Amino acid sequence: MYRRPLLESVCICAALLLSAPANAAWYKGNTHTHSLNSDGNVAPDEVVRWYRGHGYQFVVMTEHEYITDVAPLQALFGAQEQFLVMQGQELTQAVRDPKHPDGERQAHVNAINIGKVILPMVDGTKSARSTRVYTVSEKISIAETYARNLGLIREAGGVGQVNHPNFRWSVRVEDMLNLPDNTLFELWNGQLEINNLGGTDDSGQKALSTEALWDTLLSRGKRLWGVAVDDSHGFKHLEEPNGAPPGQAWVMVRADRLAPEAITASLVKGDFYASTGVTLDDLTVSEKEVSIKIKTEIRPGVVSIARFVTRFIGRDGKVLAEVSGSQPRYTIRGDEGYVGAAIMDSNGLRAWTQPVYLPRSR
Numbered sequence: 001m002y003r004r005p006l007l008e009s010v011c012i013c014a015a016l017l018l019s020a021p022a023n024a025a026w027y028k029g030n031t032h033t034h035s036l037n038s039d040g041n042v043a044p045d046e047v048v049r050w051y052r053g054h055g056y057q058f059v060v061m062t063e064h065e066y067i068t069d070v071a072p073l074q075a076l077f078g079a080q081e082q083f084l085v086m087q088g089q090e091l092t093q094a095v096r097d098p099k100h101p102d103g104e105r106q107a108h109v110n111a112i113n114i115g116k117v118i119l120p121m122v123d124g125t126k127s128a129r130s131t132r133v134y135t136v137s138e139k140i141s142i143a144e145t146y147a148r149n150l151g152l153i154r155e156a157g158g159v160g161q162v163n164h165p166n167f168r169w170s171v172r173v174e175d176m177l178n179l180p181d182n183t184l185f186e187l188w189n190g191q192l193e194i195n196n197l198g199g200t201d202d203s204g205q206k207a208l209s210t211e212a213l214w215d216t217l218l219s220r221g222k223r224l225w226g227v228a229v230d231d232s233h234g235f236k237h238l239e240e241p242n243g244a245p246p247g248q249a250w251v252m253v254r255a256d257r258l259a260p261e262a263i264t265a266s267l268v269k270g271d272f273y274a275s276t277g278v279t280l281d282d283l284t285v286s287e288k289e290v291s292i293k294i295k296t297e298i299r300p301g302v303v304s305i306a307r308f309v310t311r312f313i314g315r316d317g318k319v320l321a322e323v324s325g326s327q328p329r330y331t332i333r334g335d336e337g338y339v340g341a342a343i344m345d346s347n348g349l350r351a352w353t354q355p356v357y358l359p360r361s362r
Contacts, residue, residue: 187226190248277349
C-alpha cells in the first residue's frame, strides 16, 4: 500500500547506478511547450526567446500533431553550449469511455527529438470534447494506444513521454503497467487543472497523485523517469491565473555537451532530475550511498535562508529516512527495492531525482 510522504513531497527513487562523464555539465530545459503552431498564444520565436532569456539551456517544441522546423530558430537563438532548440510533438490521443464524465479519457504522449509527425491512433470515432483530439473507441485500451504511439516514437529515434496522467482524471495504474522502460513520466505539470496531487471526489472515488502513480509503477519494477514540465501555452499576460505560463517546472539534464543526441541520451538513461525551484550542486549515487548537495547560493555572494528537508524513499512509498539540511545522504542497505530522495524547501519548492534500482535487490 502506498504511504503518502509528509509535505506531499514527490518521491524520488533509484534505478541505474550512474557515473557522470568527466566533462559533464547540467543543462536546464523544458520538454513540453506550445506556440501558435498549435494551441499556444505566441509565435515560436517568442517562445524560444522567453526560455533563452530566463536561464534555460534548451527547450523542446512539442506542438499537437505538428513539427516546428527548429533550424531557423536555432540559427537565430542557438549558441554552442549556451542554448539549444529541439524538435518534438505532442500526440493528442484519447479513448472513448461511456463511464467517464467526459465520454472519453485522455492519453497524450510527447515525442522528443523526432523529425516528422506521428499521427495518433484513429478509427473513425469522434472526440466528445474537441475536433483536435484523435479518438478511438472503447474497444481499444489506453494501454494499447501507449504501446503503439510510444513504439512509433522509439522507431523514429525519439524519446517518449507520458503526459499529465491526471488531466481530466484520465489515466489509471492499469493503463501504464506495460509502459516501456526508460519512458519519461510527467511527475509534475505546471498547468492548472492537471491534478498533480490527486484527490477524492464527492462520491468517495479516489485518484492517486502523480507521485503515487509513479511510486506504484516503480514498486512493480517499472523503470520510468520523472519529469517536471511547464506545458506552457500562454506567454502573454503572464499574470492571468489560467494562462499556462512558462517557468514553473523543468528538468536539469547532465550531459557531456549541449546537443540533441547528448540530451536525449541522458533522458533515456535517467541522468537528470526534475524541479520546481530546488537546484542541486551535486548528485552522486553508488552501491553504498546516495549523496546530494543542494545549491544554497542564489547568486554570487548571496546565500538563501531557505531550509530543506529530504525524504529518502523506498519500495511502496516507504520513507527510509528524513534528513534536514543542504547536504543529505543515505546509506544503502540493499533491501529497499530502490532508493530515492524527495526534496522540499521551506517555500514549498521541490526537486525530484530519478530512481536508481539496486541490482542485488531485483
